Amino acid sequence: MRGYVLAGVLLVLAAASGCVDGGQATVKTGDAVQVHYTGTFANGTVFDSSSGREPLGFTVGSGRMIPGFDAGVVGMREGETKTIHIPADQAYGPHREDLVFAVDPADIPGGENLTAGDPVGVALANGQRLQGRVTDVSPGAVTIDANHHLAGEDLTFTITLVRIG
16 A cells, blocks of 8 residues: 555656656647658658758648648647658648649740740639649640649658747
8 A cells, every 4th residue: 555655646746846748748729839841752752841941830720731730740749750641631632623724825924935844823714813833735725733733642741849839
């Protein structure tokens, strides 16, 4: 019985001194955080990284980050590193065929000089502008894909939480 009492006393003392969990706060929605990250595709190819740059800063739950990334940092502690897998629907969404369309090169300023891979902005009839990239050029049409370039991709991120606050 004394062992239980002694263990209970030690646990209370440890908790009071902050030794049980290191006294570190964990990330929650609404926290401003800074992270380093490396993003990869399923085959391991890196598509983005903060390596060699300042950490990425954002407020968790503000809508600035893709939903899966936001959810992935919740509960992390400063200095912790973890890898999260984000399905396309929690990243940039599915690739939508309705966002791939052909336009007359004459309707795009400089359209006659476009090549596949070029970024392009297109004005819609309602005045909205879409950003996209050229996927094909033929004599009478320029095909533009206005999907995010990571749409339809499952993504993996290795994230290190640098700072909360």
